[in-house]
Amino acid sequence: MSKYIIRRFIQSVFILFAISVITFGIAKATPGGPFGFDDPDIGARIPEAMRKRYREVYGLDQPVPVQYLNWLRAALQGDLGVSYGSRNQNVSDILGRTWPISAQLGLIATSLALLFGVTLGIIAAVNHNTLTDYLTMFISVVGTTIPTFVLAIIAIVIFSVELRWFPVSGWGTPERMVLPVFVLMLGPMAGVARYTRTSMLEVINLDFVRTAYAKGLTRRRVIIKHVIRNALIPVVTITGPILAGLLTGSFFVETMFSVPGMGGAFINAAANRDYPMIMANTMIYAALIVFLNLAVDVAYGIIDPRIRYD
């Protein structure tokens, strides 16, 4: 097991290194730079001396591989550079402000998606092939297919504009959190519900469940003590991707509900060629995904002793 973890960890570090090289390369290899130098309107009015000075200060006058190594050295020491977009702020400071908000949003949405998703899945499976089952699965199909940004639009129109129950934007107070969390949670919740239902239906027909009935347990006890416990093991595997997805995939929700988190900041950074911000955000997202997947695989091995890693 520990051998497996070490191997996967080394692999993960290598993958992150490769991603940083690719992202840096794409950002640098393309025409157009920061500070509006290449903007047809502003660019022409910037004097050559000022351009030169800017390039020197930000190290843009050096060859790209040198720029990359400089970035890597600084980043490994915790210095993520100065944001090109708002030049009086360090990238680390911006992240320190935006990351807790995105993390809060992502964690709340993931917990609720798992809670409601598992509950719906169990209800559907226990009432297999009844109206309850079909209704639950209908909700889950709708939840999977409606894109997040369309769901956000529908939610805002119904709950903010028509019913005036919740404010349209912002973050921090509970009533401001309801809509963004709801919109972010629905898709994953639907996925978890479908997954749980399938898993439950598989376990319900196994021999050990029949044995449990045979020794005289009530249906209620069999379902709670035996079926659910075993059926939820595979569900663990999808919590990692869901958590990673919700921590990193809230671009739309954060932009649309004006939540001051990382997602909105990243969209701005990408549009303004704010290289230090792009690099920092990309690496945080990639690291989250890589290590959450690793954590889930390890957790899976602990929960289910039947799984062996070589």
Added chain:
Amino acid sequence: MDSTTSTQDSRAADGAPTAAETDLNLKLRRQSSLWSDAFRRLRRNKASLVGLAIILIFVLMAIFADVIAPYDPYKTDFAAVRQPPSVQHLMGTDKQGRDILSRIIHGARVSLAIGFASQVLVATIGIFLGSLAGYYGGWVDTVIMRVTDIFYAFPTFLFLIILMAAFGRGFVNLLFALAFTAWVGLARLVRGQMLQLKQREFIESSRSLGASDARIIVRHLIPNLLGAVIVAFSFGVPGAILAETGLSFLGIGLVPPTPSWGIMLNDGFAVLRSYPHMALFPGLVLALTQLAFLFLGDGLRDALDPRMKR
């Protein structure tokens, strides 16, 4: 030799089959033909037929957009801006007085073009690299699979945002960005299928008859994994449409005044509280296409790959 290998029947190599045997062979093969079998299974699935019908309507809309659309999608009318739905404009007008229904109809052309063209690119790259890796194994496989590992860990939408921000908006850039980020899944799928198929007897007999690698790959292996590729294709198209709409919605996809559903959503979202119809209609149409493709994809998966039933 060519005529015997193409029958995919090891027994035929022993000598020329009698006329009666050939006849029986043909009958057997016709009965169990993958395509007729698959089509029969697909027809039994009501949901996927509904999906197929909706997609056909969108395809017809896209082909005959010029005839069907009541107005020119680019024609502005500043005397009639942001009108709510009426008899003249069934879905109302946008901020420049353009007819929203006409823009949605022409938008189907844009969406489907992006969806299908990007998946053709994905299929080409994916089948090519996947077959290379799966068939030859060794260092070719190692190199290709390490590259897919990196792409797999790179959050797709994040990658798309970086690419589009770096290379700039536009149809061609978007097409290549979509193909570049999506080929990995298919390459892995094709490789996996390839690994299983190349162990089978009919491949071995074909090789023992002296068929070249290229011939075995093109004539025997690829036709056998076409089913899995078609299923992946049918899930890839809505994925690409969703990505296009999302990126255009964020302002880094297609360039206005292209009648893209995403650009329409962007225009509409800015004034959602006062003119909800501008965002709701394109949003609902997008959700409908996603639903239709999901239904069809589910049906195709059950029909073409009965072993992969979930």
